[in-house]
Amino acid sequence: MSFDYDKYLRPGKLPHIWCPGCGHGIVMKGLIRAIDTLGLEKNNTAIVSGIGCASRLPGYLDFCTLHTAHGRAAAFATGVKMAKPEMNVILVGGDGDGTAIGGNHFIHACRRNIDMTYIIMNNNIYGMTGGQFSPCTPTGAKASTTVYGNPDPAFDVAKLAIGAGATFVARGTAYHANQIDKLIVEAVQHKGFSVVEILDDCPTTYGRRNKFKSVIEMMNRLKEVTVSIKAAEKMTAEQLTGKIITGVLYKEDRGTHYTAEYAKVIERAKKA
Amino acid sequence: MANKVAFLQGNEAAAQGALYAGCTFFGGYPITPSTEVAEVLSIELPKIGGKFIQMEDEIGAMAAVIGASLTGAKVLTATSGPGLSLKQELIGYACIAETPAVIYNVMRGGPSTGMPTGPSQSDVMCAKWGTHGDHAAICLVPASVQEIFEETVRAFNLAEKYRMPVMIMPDEIGAHMRERIVFPEPGELEVINRTAPSVSPADYKPYDTRFGDVPPLAAFGSDYRFHVTGLNKAEDGFPTTKASLVQAEEERQIRKVDANIDDIVTFEEYLLDDAEVAIVAFGSTSRSARFAVNEARKAGIKAGMFRIKTFWPFPDKQIAALATKVKAIITPEMNLGMCTGEVVRCAAGNAPVSGIFRVDGEPINPGQILEKIKEVM
Numbered sequence A: 001m002s003f004d005y006d007k008y009l010r011p012g013k014l015p016h017i018w019c020p021g022c023g024h025g026i027v028m029k030g031l032i033r034a035i036d037t038l039g040l041e042k043n044n045t046a047i048v049s050g051i052g053c054a055s056r057l058p059g060y061l062d063f064c065t066l067h068t069a070h071g072r073a074a075a076f077a078t079g080v081k082m083a084k085p086e087m088n089v090i091l092v093g094g095d096g097d098g099t100a101i102g103g104n105h106f107i108h109a110c111r112r113n114i115d116m117t118y119i120i121m122n123n124n125i126y127g128m129t130g131g132q133f134s135p136c137t138p139t140g141a142k143a144s145t146t147v148y149g150n151p152d153p154a155f156d157v158a159k160l161a162i163g164a165g166a167t168f169v170a171r172g173t174a175y176h177a178n179q180i181d182k183l184i185v186e187a188v189q190h191k192g193f194s195v196v197e198i199l200d201d202c203p204t205t206y207g208r209r210n211k212f213k214s215v216i217e218m219m220n221r222l223k224e225v226t227v228s229i230k231a232a233e234k235m236t237a238e239q240l241t242g243k244i245i246t247g248v249l250y251k252e253d254r255g256t257h258y259t260a261e262y263a264k265v266i267e268r269a270k271k272a
Numbered sequence B: 001m002a003n004k005v006a007f008l009q010g011n012e013a014a015a016q017g018a019l020y021a022g023c024t025f026f027g028g029y030p031i032t033p034s035t036e037v038a039e040v041l042s043i044e045l046p047k048i049g050g051k052f053i054q055m056e057d058e059i060g061a062m063a064a065v066i067g068a069s070l071t072g073a074k075v076l077t078a079t080s081g082p083g084l085s086l087k088q089e090l091i092g093y094a095c096i097a098e099t100p101a102v103i104y105n106v107m108r109g110g111p112s113t114g115m116p117t118g119p120s121q122s123d124v125m126c127a128k129w130g131t132h133g134d135h136a137a138i139c140l141v142p143a144s145v146q147e148i149f150e151e152t153v154r155a156f157n158l159a160e161k162y163r164m165p166v167m168i169m170p171d172e173i174g175a176h177m178r179e180r181i182v183f184p185e186p187g188e189l190e191v192i193n194r195t196a197p198s199v200s201p202a203d204y205k206p207y208d209t210r211f212g213d214v215p216p217l218a219a220f221g222s223d224y225r226f227h228v229t230g231l232n233k234a235e236d237g238f239p240t241t242k243a244s245l246v247q248a249e250e251e252r253q254i255r256k257v258d259a260n261i262d263d264i265v266t267f268e269e270y271l272l273d274d275a276e277v278a279i280v281a282f283g284s285t286s287r288s289a290r291f292a293v294n295e296a297r298k299a300g301i302k303a304g305m306f307r308i309k310t311f312w313p314f315p316d317k318q319i320a321a322l323a324t325k326v327k328a329i330i331t332p333e334m335n336l337g338m339c340t341g342e343v344v345r346c347a348a349g350n351a352p353v354s355g356i357f358r359v360d361g362e363p364i365n366p367g368q369i370l371e372k373i374k375e376v377m
Helices: A024-038 A054-060 A073-083 A095-101 A103-112 A157-164 A177-189 A203-207 A215-225 A229-233 A258-271 B010-021 B035-047 B058-069 B081-097 B124-129 B145-162 B172-176 B243-258 B285-298 B316-325 B338-347 B366-376
Strands: A045-049 A064-067 A088-094 A117-122 A168-173 A194-199 A226-228 A244-251 B005-009 B025-028 B051-054 B075-080 B101-106 B165-168 B178-182 B227-229 B267-270 B277-282 B303-308 B310-312 B328-333 B353-357
Touching: A024 A054, A024 A088, A024 A117, A024 A177, A045 A054, A045 A073, A054 A064, A054 A088, A054 B227, A064 A073, A073 A088, A073 A095, A073 A103, A073 A258, A073 B025, A073 B051, A073 B058, A088 A095, A095 A103, A095 A117, A095 A157, A103 A157, A103 B058, A117 A177, A157 A168, A157 A194, A157 A244, A168 A177, A177 A194, A177 A244, A203 A215, A215 A226, A226 A229, A229 A244, A258 B035, B005 B010, B010 B035, B010 B075, B010 B101, B010 B145, B010 B172, B025 B035, B025 B058, B035 B051, B035 B075, B051 B058, B058 B075, B058 B081, B058 B101, B075 B081, B081 B101, B081 B124, B081 B165, B101 B145, B124 B310, B124 B338, B145 B165, B145 B172, B145 B178, B277 B285, B277 B316, B277 B338, B277 B366, B285 B303, B285 B328, B285 B366, B303 B316, B316 B338, B328 B338, B328 B366, B338 B353, B353 B366
Parallel strands: A045 A064, A045 A088, A064 B227, A088 A117, A117 A194, A168 A194, A226 A244, B025 B051, B025 B075, B075 B101, B101 B165, B277 B303, B277 B328, B328 B353
Antiparallel strands: A168 A244, B005 B178, B267 B303
């Protein structure tokens, strides 16, 4: 029997806003399958986003959904989680939203190790506004604001998350669709702040400017430039040049997380 | 049993008022001169199982309180001028998403960093016009430690009753002054809680105008689930660009306040019955004004004071009526004419309005006001 996505989609909200060839829908399907595997209760699960194409995702899902302001998803979600720690809180958004205007909230959510999962769809561009370069646009790439080539170095989202203190960091791609739900399942099960970066594609505003002839070519690129962490272990540094490693990149069991620590604060305060 | 009496600082009174009102969540960021609110609540909230979080910045603090409010908590953030500027983005979000939140802002000088430890009354326009787009505003301006407590409770009541952000803005003098406070007993002051939905989860819409201009707000994590966005939305909470729906929604949000001005606007009339000259003042400046009025009376001048307790919505009709009764109005304020402009607008030429403006970090003293009274009379 085929998987019943409709069970988790809000009736009447499709079609979605995403362009043909955009990987966000693949990520949404992965998230839905993950939620199904995890058995998350709809009433007890908040899905929070910022602004941008990827951030429209929560509106399609039948949960407690919060479409916040640009970059602010992590900060709103922190309020939700602190106030109701028993809720599952999942954040979704794009690379510009999460690492530029939302960069401060992102790193501090990592640092606090608050028990939420952040799915960052990294398509290397600000799609909704028409293709301006983001902190994840590769150096030299073309965007509507870097027609002479992007002078900026790009963030490595996973390294940023690990450096900032996230205790679970994984990377997948929109090409490896069947891996997405597995990474999300593991991320949500992890106690602490988990980040899942999904390398994604924007054929409309990135692909066309950067000489990708088709969506298939963009998808194939995601396949070609990535290598799984297992395969990478057997490869030489030379072989890994230019490759992006996917899979669970970092996992640290601290045995605690932010709202668990605050519960201890409450206990100490009540005794004081 | 006699009420508990204490010698308390204004900011401490705000924290106590928040607890009295049932606040269970505070999100903040350190900033002078409001930090004591955060310090007190970091100690007191966990004692009652409430939550305190110090966020990474002012915007994050505003975001966190909105997120917490959507789970049903009564929420507070505290800040001062530069922080208020930063919070404006999400104050707008709280307006459009119709999420209750109280913003306690201590007025220091500005623009920018200004004079962080000096008093000012120059954030009153920012309270109404700070965030972009059309929106309603409620802003309370207490003048004593006792009133900071009571008005903080009222700020929560108004936020919950009208489903919107409400600001309470003492100036730095009120916030840092210590004076006697008589704590109301539980039940002595009205405490308003959010209206819960009366329909089934299947029938629930977060902006359902069948229930009037202030539709009931459910909580995340309850039996109700719904969508919240900062986009213009239809009654079901989902984005819309349909012209008629957007127009109706925006007008309703303004109407929430405009149709309830008499419920929201509060003021004090001091010796105005036979007054020929009226001082219109607010915050700590009104304390100097009261002294000046008393001195003027001793000198045989029929002076009185109209004290603004609710700055937004502005007491338009009361000021308009006042202007037809007195020969002159004097508006002392610690800014360069923000309240004065409003008074001039309301007075509509029926009485001359003379401002006394100070932005040097010093309070306006009674002598300055008395001098002006003698000058205009």
